[in-house]
Amino acid sequence: MLNFLIKCFPLWAIVFAISAYLIPAPFSAQKTMIVPLLTIIMLAMGLTLSWQDFAKVLHRKKAVGLGIALQFSVMPLLALLISWLLHFDAQMTVGMVLVGSVAGGTSSNVMAYLAKGDVALSISMTAISTLLGVVMTPLLTELLAGQAVDVPMLSMLESLLKIVLLPVTLGIAANMLFHRQISKVQPLLPLISMLAILLIIAIVVALNVKNIVTIGPIVALAVVLHNGLGLGLGYGVAKLLGFEESIARTIAFEVGLQNSGLATALATKFFTATAAVAGTLFSVWHNISGSLLAGFWANRQGPSEKSANQSKQKTA
Numbered sequence: 001m002l003n004f005l006i007k008c009f010p011l012w013a014i015v016f017a018i019s020a021y022l023i024p025a026p027f028s029a030q031k032t033m034i035v036p037l038l039t040i041i042m043l044a045m046g047l048t049l050s051w052q053d054f055a056k057v058l059h060r061k062k063a064v065g066l067g068i069a070l071q072f073s074v075m076p077l078l079a080l081l082i083s084w085l086l087h088f089d090a091q092m093t094v095g096m097v098l099v100g101s102v103a104g105g106t107s108s109n110v111m112a113y114l115a116k117g118d119v120a121l122s123i124s125m126t127a128i129s130t131l132l133g134v135v136m137t138p139l140l141t142e143l144l145a146g147q148a149v150d151v152p153m154l155s156m157l158e159s160l161l162k163i164v165l166l167p168v169t170l171g172i173a174a175n176m177l178f179h180r181q182i183s184k185v186q187p188l189l190p191l192i193s194m195l196a197i198l199l200i201i202a203i204v205v206a207l208n209v210k211n212i213v214t215i216g217p218i219v220a221l222a223v224v225l226h227n228g229l230g231l232g233l234g235y236g237v238a239k240l241l242g243f244e245e246s247i248a249r250t251i252a253f254e255v256g257l258q259n260s261g262l263a264t265a266l267a268t269k270f271f272t273a274t275a276a277v278a279g280t281l282f283s284v285w286h287n288i289s290g291s292l293l294a295g296f297w298a299n300r301q302g303p304s305e306k307s308a309n310q311s312k313q314k315t316a
Contacts, residue, residue: 002187002188002191005191005194008295009114009194009291009294009295009298010291010292010294010295010296012194012198013197013198013201013287013288013291013292014288016198016199016201016202016205017201017202017205017284017288019202020201020202020203020205020206020209021205021206021209021212024205024206024207024209025206026206027199027202027203027205027206027207028203028206028207028209030199030203031203031207033199033203034200034203034204035162035163037196037197037199037200038106038163038196038200039162039163039166039167040167040192040193040196041109041110041192041193041196041197042106042109042163042164042167042168042171043167043168043170043171044171044189044192044193044196045109045110045113045119045123045168045171045189045193046167046168046169046170046171046172046174046175047171047172047174047175047182047185047186047189048113048119048171048175048186048189049119049120049168049171049172049175050172050175050176051172051176060121060247063121063238063243063247063250063251064121064124064125064128066237066238066241066243066251067104067121067125067129067234067250067251067254067255068125068128068129068132070233070234070237070251070254070255071103071104071125071129071254071255072101072129072132072136072140074229074230074233074234074255075099075100075101075226075230075255075256075258076097076100076101076140076144077100077144078100078225078226078229078230078233079096079097079099079100079101079144079226080093080096080097080100080144080145082096082222082225082226083096083097083222086218086221086222088218088222089274090145091271091272091274091275092219092274092275092277092278093145094141094145094267094271094275095263095267095271095274095275095276095277095278095279096222096226096278097140097141097144097145098137098141098145098263098266098267098275098278098279099223099226099258099260099263099278099279099282100140100226100258101133101136101137101140101141101144101263102133102137102258102259102260102262102263102266103126103129103130103132103133103137103258103259103262104125104126104129104130104253104254104255104257104258104259105126105257105258105259105260105261105286106126106163106164106259107197107253107257107286107287107290108122108125108126108250108253108254108256108257108290109122109123109126109164110193110197110290111253111257111290111291111293111294112249112250112253112254113190113193114190114193114194114291114294114295114298115249115253115293115294115297115298116246116249116297116298117246117247117249117250117253117297118246118247118249118250119250121247121250122250122253122254123164123168125250125251125254126164126254127164127165129254130157130259131157133259137266197287197291200287201284201287201288201291204283204284204287205284208280208281208283208284211277211280211281212281212284215277215281219277219278219281220281220285222278223278223281223282223285224285224289226282227256227257227282227285227286227289228256228289230255230256230257230258231252231253231255231256231257231289231290231293232252232256233255234251234252234253234254234255234256235248235249235251235252237251238251238252249297252293253290253293253294256286256289256290257286257290258282258286260279260280260282260283260286261279261283262279263278263279263282264276264279264280264283265279267279
């Protein structure tokens, strides 16, 4: 029953999104729960990790380098290209470029976890891209959209510490100190993460009902293309370069899922409401598309997993 509920993650994501759109009040009232929910998700992931998982990342510098390089090249350039093809005005274009130029979102860590990717690698890439984003986001925005943006460095670092690094570190420490006890509840952790991300999706949709109703479908089309191409190119390039399935999945999420909440905040502060529409829609859509892809991959064995299972069967 537990596995069935988790396998239906994409369906639940759609159900929660539609419910929040039709009846937003109960969900929008929970807007202060987004950070605590993300913290719970990160803690759950940490409880499945050990310090050895992060030590392995040091031996995969190429994977980290590829993920970061694609993050700050593919996404901003795609944003500009899509804006040009769809004849966006200056404000709509800068909104798209902001989404493409920010770091990978914490959702990428969650989706990598649920899709049987490399969680330690995902968290490391998110942390590195977030720190690099302090410089890269305003630089890329000015270069591609002709405008400079002040990035709240301390706020970004504080958010990273609270939402990712601190709970994950606590989870790892608890797992190492109380592994026997933690191992008994580990089968429940994916379900806890799934429920938390479903609530986040519902809250984000509920908070943006008016924008979803009033914006033209053209911006929604741009967001879907941007996200889909980012996921596809992240995965495809990694596979072409010979990376294993779990790493390719991780890189796909790191490239395709953005810190669109930050992009929305920057657009609102430094530009106009029109510029913030892309980030708002991306916040909703990338959680749904990420959930769908994570659900698909979670039920699909990669070559390495098939080989491992075949070896077990032969041994048995």
